[in-house]
Amino acid sequence: MTPATAPSPRDADALDATRVAVSTVIFTMRRDEGDCPQLVLPLVRRTRDPHAGLWALPGGWLDIVENLEDAASRTLAETTGLTPSYLEQLYAFGDVGRSTTRVVSIVYWALLRADEVDAQVAAHAASGDAPENVVWFPAADLPTLAFDHNHIVDYALWRLRNKVGYSRIAHGLMADAFTLADLREVYEAILGKRLDPANFRRQVENSGTLVRTESFRTGSHRPARLYRPHHDVELADRGPLAPAAHESSTI
Amino acid sequence: MTPATAPSPRDADALDATRVAVSTVIFTMRRDEGDCPQLVLPLVRRTRDPHAGLWALPGGWLDIVENLEDAASRTLAETTGLTPSYLEQLYAFGDVGRSTTRVVSIVYWALLRADEVDAQVAAHAASGDAPENVVWFPAADLPTLAFDHNHIVDYALWRLRNKVGYSRIAHGLMADAFTLADLREVYEAILGKRLDPANFRRQVENSGTLVRTESFRTGSHRPARLYRPHHDVELADRGPLAPAAHESSTI
DNA sequence: CCAAAAGTGTTATCCCTACACCCATGG
DNA sequence: CCATGGGTGTAGGGATAACACTTTTGG
DSSP states (O other): OOOSSOOOOOOSOGGGSOEEEEEEEEEEEEEOSSSOEEEEEEEEEOOSSSSTTSEEOSEEEOOTTSOHHHHHHHHHHHHHOOOOSEEEEEEEEOOGGGSSSOEEEEEEEEEOOHHHHHHHHHHHHHHTOOOSSEEEEETTSOOOBSTTHHHHHHHHHHHHHHHHHHSSGGGGGOOSSEEHHHHHHHHHHHHTSOOOHHHHHHHHHHHTOEEEEEEEEOOSSSOEEEEEEOTTSOSSOOOSOSSSOOOOOOO | OOOSSOOOOOOSSGGGSOEEEEEEEEEEEEEOSSSOEEEEEEEEEOOSSSSTTSEEOSEEEOOTTSOHHHHHHHHHHHHHOOOOSEEEEEEEEOOGGGSSSOEEEEEEEEEOOHHHHHHHHHHHHHHTOOOSSEEEEETTSOOOBSTTHHHHHHHHHHHHHHHHHHSSGGGGGOOSSEEHHHHHHHHHHHHTSOOOHHHHHHHHHHHTOEEEEEEEEOOSSSOEEEEEEOTTSOSSOOOSOSSSOOOOOOO
16 A cells, blocks of 8 residues: 555564465364254364464464465465465454564455365365364363464454345355255354244245255155255355455435 | 464565555545535555555554454555544455455444534644545545455445444444435435435334434525434444444345 | 435245154164 | 155244435534
C-alpha cells in the first residue's frame, strides 16, 4: 500500500522488525464411535521457543514472492500434508503482545472433506514423508495453545457457524455421496443443536445445491437416497474481489 | 504467530523485505444540492513514487509498538485529521504485484457522522494544522487510484451494503437528531434503491435502536418527528474476539 | 383547498416451525 | 408385526412487500 506519508525508518535488524506469518485453521468432521460426528482440527507441536512444546495452528512465514493465500496453502501442506477444499481469509491478528517478537499473522480458515483427509494422510504415510507432530483435536475440547491461537480458533468457529447459516459452506465437508441425514448431522455438529429432519430436507432440496442420485444407502431401516454436491454451486458467496476473498448476508 | 517451522532467513536489507502498512476506507454521507445524499470518502494525493500524483487511501506504515487498529486510527488522523465513529478490519491485501516493493496492507473501514466531519475539518482549519492534499470523492465516481485501491474501495462498499442489511451500522452516519426520512435516504443511498417509507418506519421502530424525541422538524409539509440513536445499541454484531474484530449474519 | 410528506392500517405472500402422518426396511 | 429412520403433508406464526388511507403542514 505504501502510503502518502514518508515511510518511517525501519530497523535494519530483521529480528527487531515486524514479520508477517500465515496460519490456517482447518476443520474436518470425524465420526468416532459410530455416533455423532464432531469437528476436529489439526495442530502442530512447537519444537522451539517461544511456546516450545505447546500446540499451535499450522502455519509459517510469508515468503516475499508469494501471495497470502498461496502461503496459507503452502505452509499448511508443509506442516500437515493437507490440501483444503475451501480456503478463505479469516482475519489479520497483529496485537503487539501476541508474541515475543512483533508478528502480524494473516490467518486463513479452511474446510476439508473427511474422505480427503484419509486419502491425503494415507498418501503421505505410503510415501514416507508423513508429517510429524500433527495431531487432530476436537474443536470443542482444545488444550491451551501457543500465542493467541485459542482465541483465533474461537473466532474461526464463530465464522464457520455464522457462514453455515447463509451459505452452502458445509458441503465442503461432505464426500461424493451422502444421505440427507449425513448432511444434517454435520449441520447439527457445527451448530450444536438438533434440526428438524423434515424441514432440513425441504430447505436443502429447495436450495438447488444438491443433486439426487438414484443410489440408496441400505441399512437397518428404510434405504436413504444418496445425494452429491452440485459442482457448479459455489460453497460461499464472495465479494467483488477478483482473485480471492469471500463473505456474505438482510435491515 | 511464529510457526512451528524454522523461520526462513530474511533479507537484512529492509527495503527488500515485506513491510506492513495500514490503510482505511472511511465513508460519510454528504448532501450536496439539497437533494439525495451520497456516500463520499477522503483520498490523499501521493507525493512520492510509486504512483506519485495519484489519489490513494489514507494510511501509513505499521509502527512496531502499535496494534493494528491503533495504527489505522493514527494514520487516518495524521493524513486526514479524522476520527471515525466506527472502525472495523476489512481485509488483508498482500498480493505480490500490488506494489513495487512487497507490502501487506491491513485495511480497515470506517464510518463517520456527517456533522463530525464538519466539526473536525473546522477544528483543524482553525488550529492551522489542516491536512493538505485531502479531497472527498463520491464513492460511486472515483478516479483511478494508486495500487489496488479501487479494488479495495469496491470491496469496502460491498461490505458496507452487506452489513447495512443485517446491522444498525448506518446509524454511525447519523447526527444526534434526524427524521426517519433522513435515515431512509441514507439507506437508499447506500443500497442504491428506493425503500417503502411505511415499511421502513416499522422496521426501524421495531428494531429498538432509535429513541423517539418530542422534537419535530418543521418544513414545507407536516412536521416530522426527530429521533436519536440509542447509545446502548452496538452498531454491529461482533464475534467472540475480545479486543477488536467484528462481523455477523440463515441454511 | 391543494399538494406533498408524515404516519397508520390492511392484506397477500413467503418462509420457517412444529408436528402429525405414511412408507419401507431389517430383524 | 414392530421398531426405526426415511420421507410427505399441513396448519400456524412472524416477517416482508405492496398499497390504500388518514393526518398535518405551507402556500
